[in-house]
Amino acid sequence: MNSDKLTKTILFSASLLVLIVAAGIMFSLIGGAIPAFKAFGLKFIITNKWNPTEGHEVYGALPFIAGTLITSILALIICLPLAFSTSLFVAEYFRNTRVANILSSLVDLLAGIPSIVYGLWGFYTLRPFIVNLGLSDQGFGIFTSSLILAIMIIPFATSLSTEIISMVPDELKEAAYSLGATRLEVIFNVIIPNARSGIIASYILALGRALGETMAVTMLIGNSNVMPSGLFGAGNTMASIIANQFGEASGLKLSSLIAIGLILFAITGIVNSIGKYIIKQFS
Amino acid sequence: MTETLINIEKPVLKVRDLSIAYEAGKYAVKEINADIESKAITAIMGPSGCGKSTLLRAFNRMHELYPNIKTKGAIYLNDKDIHEMSTIELRRKIGMVFQRPNPFPTMNIYENVIAGYKLNGIKLKRSERDEIVEKSLTNVTLWDEVKDSLFKKGTFLSGGQQQRLCIARAIAFNPEVLLLDEPTSALDPVATARIEDLLVDLKKDYTILLVTHNMSQAARISDNSMFMYLGELVEYGKTDTMFTNPKDPRTEGYLTGKFG
Amino acid sequence: MAVNKIPAFIDNIDGRNKKNKLFLGLVIAMSLLTVVPIFFIISKIIINGIGQINFNFFVQTSPDSLQAMTAITNNETIPGGIANGIMGTFLIVLVSSVMAIPVGMMIGIYLYENQDRRYSNILRNITEILQGVPSIVLGIISYLWIVKNITNGFSAFAGSVALSIMMLPMIIRSTEETMKMIPNEIREAAFAMGAPYHNVILRVLIPTGFSGLSTGILLSLSRILGETAPLMMTALGSSVINYNITKPTSAVPLLIWEFYNDPNMVKLVWSSSLFLMAFVLTLNILSRRIAAKRKIGKKR
Numbered sequence: 021m022n023s024d025k026l027t028k029t030i031l032f033s034a035s036l037l038v039l040i041v042a043a044g045i046m047f048s049l050i051g052g053a054i055p056a057f058k059a060f061g062l063k064f065i066i067t068n069k070w071n072p073t074e075g076h077e078v079y080g081a082l083p084f085i086a087g088t089l090i091t092s093i094l095a096l097i098i099c100l101p102l103a104f105s106t107s108l109f110v111a112e113y114f115r116n117t118r119v120a121n122i123l124s125s126l127v128d129l130l131a132g133i134p135s136i137v138y139g140l141w142g143f144y145t146l147r148p149f150i151v152n153l154g155l156s157d158q159g160f161g162i163f164t165s166s167l168i169l170a171i172m173i174i175p176f177a178t179s180l181s182t183e184i185i186s187m188v189p190d191e192l193k194e195a196a197y198s199l200g201a202t203r204l205e206v207i208f209n210v211i212i213p214n215a216r217s218g219i220i221a222s223y224i225l226a227l228g229r230a231l232g233e234t235m236a237v238t239m240l241i242g243n244s245n246v247m248p249s250g251l252f253g254a255g256n257t258m259a260s261i262i263a264n265q266f267g268e269a270s271g272l273k274l275s276s277l278i279a280i281g282l283i284l285f286a287i288t289g290i291v292n293s294i295g296k297y298i299i300k301q302f303s
Numbered sequence: 304m305t306e307t308l309i310n311i312e313k314p315v316l317k318v319r320d321l322s323i324a325y326e327a328g329k330y331a332v333k334e335i336n337a338d339i340e341s342k343a344i345t346a347i348m349g350p351s352g353c354g355k356s357t358l359l360r361a362f363n364r365m366h367e368l369y370p371n372i373k374t375k376g377a378i379y380l381n382d383k384d385i386h387e388m389s390t391i392e393l394r395r396k397i398g399m400v401f402q403r404p405n406p407f408p409t410m411n412i413y414e415n416v417i418a419g420y421k422l423n424g425i426k427l428k429r430s431e432r433d434e435i436v437e438k439s440l441t442n443v444t445l446w447d448e449v450k451d452s453l454f455k456k457g458t459f460l461s462g463g464q465q466q467r468l469c470i471a472r473a474i475a476f477n478p479e480v481l482l483l484d485e486p487t488s489a490l491d492p493v494a495t496a497r498i499e500d501l502l503v504d505l506k507k508d509y510t511i512l513l514v515t516h517n518m519s520q521a522a523r524i525s526d527n528s529m530f531m532y533l534g535e536l537v538e539y540g541k542t543d544t545m546f547t548n549p550k551d552p553r554t555e556g557y558l559t560g561k562f563g
Numbered sequence: 564m565a566v567n568k569i570p571a572f573i574d575n576i577d578g579r580n581k582k583n584k585l586f587l588g589l590v591i592a593m594s595l596l597t598v599v600p601i602f603f604i605i606s607k608i609i610i611n612g613i614g615q616i617n618f619n620f621f622v623q624t625s626p627d628s629l630q631a632m633t634a635i636t637n638n639e640t641i642p643g644g645i646a647n648g649i650m651g652t653f654l655i656v657l658v659s660s661v662m663a664i665p666v667g668m669m670i671g672i673y674l675y676e677n678q679d680r681r682y683s684n685i686l687r688n689i690t691e692i693l694q695g696v697p698s699i700v701l702g703i704i705s706y707l708w709i710v711k712n713i714t715n716g717f718s719a720f721a722g723s724v725a726l727s728i729m730m731l732p733m734i735i736r737s738t739e740e741t742m743k744m745i746p747n748e749i750r751e752a753a754f755a756m757g758a759p760y761h762n763v764i765l766r767v768l769i770p771t772g773f774s775g776l777s778t779g780i781l782l783s784l785s786r787i788l789g790e791t792a793p794l795m796m797t798a799l800g801s802s803v804i805n806y807n808i809t810k811p812t813s814a815v816p817l818l819i820w821e822f823y824n825d826p827n828m829v830k831l832v833w834s835s836s837l838f839l840m841a842f843v844l845t846l847n848i849l850s851r852r853i854a855a856k857r858k859i860g861k862k863r
Contacts, residue, residue: 023759023760023761024759024760024761026761027759027760027761027764028760030669031669031670031672031673031676032673034666034669034670034673035669035670035673035674035682035686037666037670038670038686038689038690038693038731038735039686039689041693041728041731042689042692042693044704044708045693045696045700045701045704048703048704048707048708049700049703049704052703052707101593102593102594102596102597103597104593105589105590105591105592105593105594105597106593106594106597108590109590109591109594110594113587113590113591123594123598125851126598126601127597127598128847128851129601129844129847130598130600130601131847132785132843132844132847133604133789133840133843133844134788134789134790134791134816134839134840134843135789135790135791135792136789136791136816136819136820136823136836137604137608137789137819137836137839137840138604139823140608140819140823140832140833140836141603141604141607141608143823144607145603145607171600174597178597202579202580202582202583203583203586203587204579204582204583204586204587205579205583207586228695231697232695232696232697232698232699232700233697234697234698234699234791234792235791235792235820239823259697259699259792262699262702262703263699263792263795263796266702266703266706266795266796267795267796267799277703278703278707281699281700281703284697284699284700285696285697285700288695288696288697289692289695289696292691292692292695293692296691
């Protein structure tokens with residue numbers, strides 16, 4: 021009996037670790053960010069400057085928040101038709117066939133490629149492609165980063181929505197067919213309305229992934245600490261400015277980078293929570 | 304060979320040498336020949352796996368939803384080969400009601416009744432839609448029960464009411480034939496009785512094909528009965544004669560409960 | 564009863580059928596487009612990387628910029644390999660696993676044994692939040708906790724801490740899911756035989772759920788193996804093979820980053836990427852195979 025109690029206590033103590041780590045993350049981020057907020061106030065979030073020159077240090081998070089949001093949302097928009105088509109392919113049109121299984125596995129492979137490898141491919145293949153199309157001088161910028169990001173989040177956008185779509189009951193689809201609907205009409209009038217929340221949730225979760233992506237975006241976005249000037253302009257994201265400058269940062273700069281990390285943590289947390297909430301509502 | 308064709312004047316449906324296989328060599332339905340009487344209730348009975356649902360679904364080509372289906376022979380609707388029509392046209396002329404009531408959960412009652420039109424992309428004036436909804440619901444004796452909650456979703460309806468809603472949805476297009484696949488097997492006896500009464504009433508306007516696993520139901524309401532066994536149409540005749548004087552020993556065995 | 568009269572309407576059956584076929588074509592085209600990048604990426608890495616891989620690749624440490632430049636001007640293959648990266652990755656991942664796997668499994672089992680408590684639901688929510696934290700933020704955290712305070716400098720241990728926080732939610736979730744799939748009768752039978760709780764866990768639950776647990780572990784490993792960003796600010800990198808977890812250590816992704824940033828060593832990115840990708844994809848496929856076998860086993 022005594023050993024059982026001990027085991028239970030050990031398990032419970034282990035579970036506390038999750039709380040400790042989560043709390044620790046929040047405290048450390050907030051604590052580390054306080055000097056920056058003290059120096060610049062909450063305006064830090066909307067300040068559009070990043071000037072590390074000594075004596076005139078001004079740091080602001082706006083260019084990076086903008087860069088992160090723009091690239092992530094654009095990536096989601098690009099990925100949507102591709103992911104949605106793949107979901108329909110696997111869960112509806114070719115459900116339970118060998119082709120669908122192969123396609124599904126290939127898409128899962130996309131999730132296994134490390135971010136830095138995506139960055140390399142983006143740099144050496146995608147970028148010259150964009151340059152050749154005449155869209156940009158050097159190929160860096162928002163568009164290229166969003167494109168690579170879109171490819172990276174496709175597996176996340178497809179997996180959940182594929183599951184949800186295949187769970188729409190056959191009898192509803194049959195009822196629609198028996199009334200004379202074409203397959204397309206069944207998809208848009210029966211499947212989508214009945215799978216809507218699940219599909220939306222999967223895209224929101226994919227967005228959450230995109231927000232935190234670092235390496236591939238860093239290698240393609242142009243590393244310019246200003247608001248992007250256009251679709252093909254260079255910029256920077258919260259993750260990439262941290263990756264670029266954290267190693268040698270100290271003092272106010274370090275605190276500003278930590279503050280940016282805090283903002284990134286908050287935005288990602290909110291987006292993911294919204295996605296999870298929608299799923300819970302659905303089931 | 305027992306009688307399997309009834310001499311009917313101007314049958315609305317004709318089945319000729321119909322065979323359907325799901326897998327190579329495995330025939331769910333074997334060489335069926337039959338004429339279906341217009342504006343009558345024809346019951347299709349038989350033990351599980353005899354092919355009655357497959358046969359029913361062949362009439363509106365729903366069996367084609369499954370891959371690997373091979374069909375031989377033909378079915379004629381008013382002398383037109385249904386395989387030469389578009390499935391859209393066919394399914395507007397032949398409606399279907401399923402075993403478990405399946406109103407569309409994201410649509411309210413009104414939208415469910417009119418769903419056929421919406422799915423076909425047909426735009427109607429509000430007054431036309433209202434009329435169709437009211438008439439269809441009245442025809443299934445559901446109007447009084449739901450007229451004040453037309454814009455609520457149908458989930459609060461009982462099983463029997465939901466099934467009547469599905470029938471209303473199927474007749475909104477004024478089809479010629481109504482196919483019902485064991486429509487009362489998921490319902491309690493009271494709801495079942497109501498639907499049976501409804502079908503007897505509806506046969507004035509529609510030809511009804513009813514698959515049932517319940518022979519007393521067939522005896523109660525059908526005019527003609529088919530008995531199927533292992534994919535074959537064993538016997539087909541007027542319900543009264545078939546039940547009192549079955550010609551095939553297999554039919555007799557089924558009706559007397561020796562198997563089933 | 565009156566029969567419905569259908570109002571006159573414009574029929575567009577041909578148009579609808581055409582749209583139907585068109586949409587199918589679109590779906591097929593887009594789906595194929597989705598997997599095209601996979602072929603491009605994998606083939607590019609294999610084609611460019613396979614040439615550089617030889618025995619030395621695995622046993623020699625990375626060259627420095629000067630060596631690389633000399634080799635290029637003399638038209639020779641760049642000397643060296645990625646042994647420091649391989650050993651570094653191995654060390655860091657090993658320490659992460661030791662920290663994350665046992666603890667993660669314990670937490671997963673706790674959640675399984677205490678399904679409906681409010682505390683468990685809170686824990687699950689927090690675990691899900693942890694899973695969504697970007698890896699670079701975890702790098703910051705490990706920097707603040709370990710680099711600044713514990714090892715007073717960049718270290719392998721700091722890298723391991725960041726990666727173990729990444730692994731933890733995945734292990735927790737897969738453990739709980741695996742446990743939930745074990746039939747309750749097995750658990751009850753073990754208790755009924757008088758086995759102490761820790762033996763029920765160690766001798767019955769874990770072996771029974773072995774394939775599910777391995778799937779979770781392999782998947783989380785494949786996830787952290789490719790991580791670069793958190794290591795940049797924790798393990799930093801090193802040109803030598805290092806066995807001391809309190810010192811800066813190399814890792815394969817870090818080497819790839821260093822090669823990428825040095826014009827002399829750029830050619831080396833491909834072979835190291837090939838190595839990394841092969842490893843990660845193998846783990847990925849392996850875990851999926853095990854998961855699939857489980858599903859087949861269940862169907863029986």
